[in-house]
Amino acid sequence: MEPNSNGHIHKFKRILKKGKKTSEFGCTHPHCSFTRQADYLVGKAAACGYCEKEFIISRFDVNRHGILHCKSCGKGKKKPTDNLEANIEQMLKGVV
Helix, strand or coil: CCCCCCCCCCCCCEEEECCCCCCCEEEECCCCCCEEEEEEHCCCEEEECCCCEECCCCCHHHHHHHHHCCHHHHCCCCCCCCHHHHHHHHHHHHHC
């Protein structure tokens, strides 16, 4: 993903405003004031709010998450380790 004109990739967090029915997200970078309504972010690329990897924002993300993040940083499943040998050992422990 290419950085924007400010030299960074946007990481988004929900902005709560009283009296507004539409949801907005703003970039969390300290020198960036970029904000957009949630509907305009669907299908766009962004950086994960936790691991900073690139991902595509889905309708589910903007409806459910306060900090937009990739699927591997979700709360549901454990993150896979990068070490192949450790993965194999974990699988074998479950079989035996």
